Amino acid sequence: MKLLDTLSKAEQEVDVSKKVKIYLCGVTVYDESHIGHARTIIVFDVLRKYLEDNGIEIEFIQNFTDVDDKIINKANSENKTAEEISTKYIENYFTDFDGLNVKRVTNYPKATEHIEDIIEFIEKLIVKDVAYATKNGVYFSVSKFSEYGKLSKKKIDELQSGSRIEIDEQKKDPLDFAVWKLSDMEPTWESPWGNGRPGWHIECSAMSIKYLGENFDIHGGGRDLIFPHHENEIAQSESCTGVQFAKIWMHVGMVTIDGEKMSKSIGNVKSIKHVLENWGPNIIRLFCLSGHYSKPIDYSEELLMRELVKWNQIRLAYYELMQIRDFEPENGPESDKQRQSEEEKETIEIKEVNEIIIKEGENFDSALEQNMNTHLALQAFYNIVSFCLANENKMTEEAAAHILPEMKRMMKVLGLVLPEIDSEKIIEINQLIKLRNEYRSKAKENKNYYKDADNIRDKLNGLNIETSDRVTKTVWMYKENIKQKN
RNA sequence: GGUACUCUGGCAGAACGGUUAUGCGUGAGCCUGCAAAGCUUAUACAAGGGGGUUCGACUCCCUCGGGUACCUCCA
Numbered sequence: 001m002k003l004l005d006t007l008s009k010a011e012q013e014v015d016v017s018k019k020v021k022i023y024l025c026g027v028t029v030y031d032e033s034h035i036g037h038a039r040t041i042i043v044f045d046v047l048r049k050y051l052e053d054n055g056i057e058i059e060f061i062q063n064f065t066d067v068d069d070k071i072i073n074k075a076n077s078e079n080k081t082a083e084e085i086s087t088k089y090i091e092n093y094f095t096d097f098d099g100l101n102v103k104r105v106t107n108y109p110k111a112t113e114h115i116e117d118i119i120e121f122i123e124k125l126i127v128k129d130v131a132y133a134t135k136n137g138v139y140f141s142v143s144k145f146s147e148y149g150k151l152s153k154k155k156i157d158e159l160q161s162g163s164r165i166e167i168d169e170q171k172k173d174p175l176d177f178a179v180w181k182l183s184d185m186e187p188t189w190e191s192p193w194g195n196g197r198p199g200w201h202i203e204c205s206a207m208s209i210k211y212l213g214e215n216f217d218i219h220g221g222g223r224d225l226i227f228p229h230h231e232n233e234i235a236q237s238e239s240c241t242g243v244q245f246a247k248i249w250m251h252v253g254m255v256t257i258d259g260e261k262m263s264k265s266i267g268n269v270k271s272i273k274h275v276l277e278n279w280g281p282n283i284i285r286l287f288c289l290s291g292h293y294s295k296p297i298d299y300s301e302e303l304l305m306r307e308l309v310k311w312n313q314i315r316l317a318y319y320e321l322m323q324i325r326d327f328e329p330e331n332g333p334e335s336d337k338q339r340q341s342e343e344e345k346e347t348i349e350i351k352e353v354n355e356i357i358i359k360e361g362e363n364f365d366s367a368l369e370q371n372m373n374t375h376l377a378l379q380a381f382y383n384i385v386s387f388c389l390a391n392e393n394k395m396t397e398e399a400a401a402h403i404l405p406e407m408k409r410m411m412k413v414l415g416l417v418l419p420e421i422d423s424e425k426i427i428e429i430n431q432l433i434k435l436r437n438e439y440r441s442k443a444k445e446n447k448n449y450y451k452d453a454d455n456i457r458d459k460l461n462g463l464n465i466e467t468s469d470r471v472t473k474t475v476w477m478y479k480e481n482i483k484q485k486n
Numbered sequence: 487g488g489u490a491c492u493c494u495g496g497c498a499g500a501a502c503g504g505u506u507a508u509g510c511g512u513g514a515g516c517c518u519g520c521a522a523a524g525c526u527u528a529u530a531c532a533a534g535g536g537g538g539u540u541c542g543a544c545u546c547c548c549u550c551g552g553g554u555a556c557c558u559c560c561a
Binding site for chain 1: 487488489490491492497498499500501507508509510511517518519520521522523524525526553554555556557558559560561
């Protein structure tokens with residue numbers, strides 16, 4: 001599998017000959033997660049699911065930044081402790097992402113639980129003379145790392161002309177960044193340099209190396225983390241260890257809202273809670289995977305509606321295949337000759353089904369292999385769905401037995417989930433559908449029976465079941481609560 | 487201002503130095519008791535502008551322009 005590496009600006013092969021080690025920069029837990037977080041994390045979720053589906057072992061670490069000025073500010077304004085704030089939003093995180101069918105990663109380390117590792121890391125930096133202590137804290141000396149700027153393609157002298165850098169007389173160079181901030185205000189920890197808390201970037205260096213080693217496979221996050229966060233991580237880590245940090249830097253594009261940047265000041269932040277309530281997890285996942293991960297994607301009601309249409313097609317095809325064996329065989333008495341020709345026909349049809357399955361299965365895999373092109377992978381999946389819907393007559397039990405495993409595999413990789421079919425309820429549902437269809441055929445002579453048929457449909461609705469009358473059969477589906485709002 | 491990314495048909499969005507991407511939408515038709523859906527078919531000579539390289543460019547190079555992101559809050 002190849003992935004676009006930000007550092008080399010080229011596609012790099014992921015080494016799958018051994019366990020693949022992935023580190024994803026997670027969220028700062030001071031507020032609700034939004035659709036932008038969802039996209040990044042869903043992309044990585046599909047990456048891991050694809051690798052795992054291919055029998056590749058992974059170790060996947062995603063941190064929580066639970067010490068940060070924003071958390072402290074929020075705690076102060078709400079008269080709570082920083083820990084109360086971070087705990088609340090970590091819980092909130094899991095509610096959101098479990099709801100999006102994101103599989104939990106190997107470990108979710110927190111900065112506050114790794115203070116000792118961080119202090120040890122800083123000590124090494126000081127010993128190597130790339131960091132220095134002042135009366136405000138400990139700073140990494142950017143000038144000591146000659147490759148500084150290699151990830152974000154920035155030049156040090158150009159950065160220095162930037163005016164947004166806080167002036168701090170204690171720093172040797174305005175570009176130097178804090179690895180330890182001295183402060184007696186809670187939350188605070190003892191350190192060789194005095195009480196204080198870690199800087200933003202150091203936790204990721206310390207924790208990724210602790211869990212994944214000095215050199216691991218994939219390090220990622222949103223594009224906005226390239227500078228300064230990941231640039232600084234590289235500087236610290238490579239200065240400390242002397243070896244290459246991550247092999248591949250994978251960055252996911254931003255989500256804009258109706259063409260505008262999502263920001264609190266504009267007031268257009270879409271929380272995951274909000275979008276989940278209105279669209280459910282599957283449509284959001286389809287949306288997040290509809291474009292290439294490295295490019296920006298624009299969130300709008302129109303685009304979500306398109307995914308809803310696709311999702312309904314997927315559901316219909318899936319439920320139909322799942323229910324094939326429940327449909328009444330309509331063959332009456334047949335001569336042997338007829339039966340034989342039927343069988344021949346079936347063999348040809350199965351051959352056709354298998355060809356489609358193999359072809360689209362290969363397309364699906366090669367799309368993901370090539371820099372995780374989820375757009376093309378989805379297309380392969382949709383082609384199977386369309387084939388099923390367009391060839392209702394060919395969807396025999398045998399055909400379903402060939403198609404369903406592949407369909408389920410793709411859905412598993414993409415993280416699309418339909419409710420399990422309740423085998424007890426199914427008998428009742430099938431009886432109702434059978435009865436309704438009897439009324440419907442009777443109604444061809446006496447229209448009064450339509451009322452009875454409709455009553456049954458209402459009853460099914462009450463059981464949270466919707467029906468779709470196809471040419472030869474009625475397919476039922478669990479209803480989904482989609483409000484179709486932005 | 488700097489850096490990076492990006493600019494493909496009404497919209498979304500891929501691939502590829504030479505062949506119709508595809509999907510959504512739209513039109514027509516089919517199916518249909520009604521619903522909802524589904525099916526078939528038609529439909530776009532598309533590549534930001536201008537140069538260049540090439541037998542041939544959407545694809546490579548230059549230039550001009552638009553957009554987005556980042557430039558110590560950020561997924």
